[in-house]
Amino acid sequence: MEEMINCPMCGKPNQPGEKSCAFCEARLIPLLGSNEGQEDKWVHSSVELPEEGLSFDHLHESERKDSDKKIESLQGIPSIENEILLPGFDVHGVQENLLPNWLQNGDSKDEEKMGEERKEESQTEDLSSMDWLGVLRDGESGGVEISSQIEEIIPGSSSWFEENPPEKSLVSNLEERIYGEEDPLLDWVSSLEEDNEAGKEIDKKSVSDETDSDEPLTVFSPVPTDSPEESLVDPTAWQGTSSFDSSRESFSQKESELPPWMRDSSPYENPDIPEIPEEKHDFTKDFMLPLDDEIPKNETSSSFPEMDLKFETIEPGEDIPEPIESVEQEKSLFTEEEAHLSPSEDHSVDLETMLSEMPEWMRESEDKENILQLESESIPEIIQEHIEDVSGTIKNELNLVDENQDQVQNEEITGKSFLTDEMAEWIKNLPDEEVFPEQDDKTEGSDLSENDVIIPEEISKPKFVDQELPDWLDEESVIESAEPEETESPHSMPLDEESLQPGMMPTWLAAMRPVDAVIPESSTLEENAEAEISGPLAGLFSIIPGEGLVTQYKKPPVYSIRLQVSENQRREAALLEKIVADERKIPDIDSKKARSKHGFLRMLVGLVLIAALLLPLIGTPVGSMVTDLKLSSIGQDFYEVLESIPQDGKVLLAFEFDPGFYGEMSLTASGVMERLLQKEEQFVLISTVPTGPVMGKNLLLKGMEQVAPESPEVQVKYASENIVVNLGYLAGGATSLKEFAISPRKAARLGMGVNVANQTVWNHPVIQNVNKISDFSAVIVFTDKIETGKAWVEQVKPEMGSTPLLFVSSAQAAPMFLPYLQSQQIQGMMSGLGDGVAYAQLMDLPGERAGYWSAFRNGLMVILSLILIGAISQGISGLFRTRNKNEA
């Protein structure tokens, strides 16, 4: 019994042998003439799928190998399948399906291997369609069950292909132009699975819109092409990209073989020219629509971005729209849909007008009725959908190419941008409503990417599910819906937020995030916090448990800080501690022992000295003379200068010594003073030492006593101070000496002990004629210090002129004045007790000098003896120590 042929449009059974559907007049026999006789066989073989699934990789590999060859053969075939190559539809896959030996290209072994691999990965990949494809490929090996299912799914597909001869049509032209460009449908297909969830929502929206509008559904049933394989299978067209790329390359290579009008409008030459947004539909997608969740909903919306189509998504349980039973019904539905979507314009499609504007070749190759039937009626809905899909894809592709995206989008919406000069005239003259049907508000306003797909209503899932959806396919779809999508098209732009992948925030932007964005919210803390149970704060959260802290208080643990010290370190530390302690320890002074040792020696030395000094003083009679002492050569000079001073001369006496040296200075100067008194000189006393004037006057008085002890007249004379003027003390040291040397009257203005009332010292008769230092007869300096002697030499001597400067110095300062004496800055000097005694002996001056001199000499001898004794004793003791050391 022959099988009934189901109409691909309405799905109703028809008698075998009929070429068109009795119900909808759709073609029941595929248009592929060469396969006409093998129609049933093809149908059977196509639906009989092998048990092992065929991987896409295998298909891609086989497609790449024979892509050029297949394309050439495809173009060479004057069938509708060659003309109506839908975007997203893999040409190679089609060829493979068309050609019975397409399976022979692939190694059967490889297929088995890949089938096994796919079995292993069947839980993670979408293999429902592949399994189906595998079954389809293996249809020749005897699978018959699927053929019937396919026939049920696409009713009348075989008859439709038979009725549609493989002639060039508008769709085929568009197809060629579309394949000249990059086909985003591949990306769309690749992202079809990824945006599955989004597609669901879109379907829901479509259904809701449909219900709201209460408009008749425009059902796009799968349109069988001339080659049933093309309409049925080739899931690689929407799963992979390599096959399509290869086909695109083959098309570019065969561009020269295209008709001239096609080459002129080839997108390769004018990529910027917008393509004609013919409505195309991926029949493979339509075929797979019954897979329910396999079809991404968001992509369904983007695949028809500007199509004014009504989509429906029939949820399970809803009423399945009835298939279009006739071409008239379909046409009416289509026109109604357009009229609804573009109410402001004339939506009636004037197909005749359109056909009249078609090129000649097209009109020649196709009679008017066929064209009309193809465009309006006989073109199956699957082709229309494919056309719509292609147009939407082209427009989306142009969006990427065009820099001004917004402008292009607007143009795409209106469809005017596709009507360029290079397009065919009939396309240009087509009404906008036909070429670019108004898009639904939902799809128009949304940013649909090129890969987004809008599932038409008539091919939504429930339609197929409720019909003859195989169980295995249903299961696979369910599995796929649950599986995460592995691949994602780079051009896909999902519409809903759930399909959006979380973006990677740059590090610099992450660093700028506010702290609140990082810190967990307080609500979380409150959730984790415990509520206070007791006390006035009972019921509050996040309370610091003070009570617990108090009760948990305990004595802090004591950690040992004892150092781990080795034995050597301990010994060294003890040594250091001992050294430091010894340094701090003050040694006890044994006063008794020290006193007995050094005190006795000191007392002995002192007693010896005292005895040596006292004995001459006691034993030497007063007035005795020293006979064995001679004046030195320096003393001789002093004597000569002093003797050269004229009588009654004015002698300036500078007493520059301290009371401590009075003993030595008095014995040294007494002879000089006596001699001056003897010569009746006039004396002017001055000093830069505060006690100097007193010392000078005291020496003068003692000299008077020595000179004229028995002459009261002389004493009265000197006592009356008529011959003595005491200028006093000069403050300022060397400075005052300089001033005194320059201007004596200014330096020593008042003087000391002036008896003349209301007179200055300079009014004294002794010095009233003295205005400068050189006016003195001689200047005699009595000093025991080097500094004062130098000051007189350096500051006064230059102002003295020829006035002699004589020094009477102590024994300690005499060596320092010798240079000045040798340089004649000092004309004479007497130093020490020896010169004084010698000068007195020379002048034959009586006095106590002999006794002092003897005492002084004895004292020197004692000291000399002590030094020698000490040196000898130390030397001997040193020798003994050295000997003892050597012996030891």
Add this chain to the structure above:
Amino acid sequence: MRAIVSAAIAIAVGLILLLGYFLPHPLLQDLRVVLLGWGVSLAGVAALVGVINLIQTHTKKLQSEKNRDLYSFFLVIAFIITLVAGLILKPDHPEYQKIVTSIQVPVETSLMAVLAVTLAFSSLRLLQRRKGWMSIVFMISVVIFLIGSSGVFPALAEQPVFSKIFIFFQQLPMAGARGILLGIALGSLATGIRILIGAERPYSG
């Protein structure tokens, strides 16, 4: 600013006095006399300030509870008595001069006597405390000069050989003293130049 003014004054006064040494210009001489008079007056005031400071210091020591020094009391008393006696008797009064001759001269002379005994004892232990060539040289020089100053051997000094030796030893101190004086002169000259050019400012405090 103060340092600059004081330095300018010091340099100017130094240059005027220095020029007054070499240039017999009357103006320079007059200026030098005036400046020296100012300097002497300032020195007298400085001495008076020093006396006042001394009395204040010892007065504070008397008022201090921790470091009270009785010697300060004697110093202050002696200062007051001397000041009052000098204001009353005048400095040239014989009784007033006895303060110096009867008190200060014996005190200072006694200190010199103690120094003589200490030096004699130290000379005894000279080689015991410090052993070396310099100590020996120092000891020999001391012995020689003590013998020469003592006049113990006047007869030997008259001998031609010993006389030259004594003259040599008498001139040795002159050589050393000359070197010391030259060093002092050079130091004074350098200091004067530094003060004149402002490199050294002992007056700045």
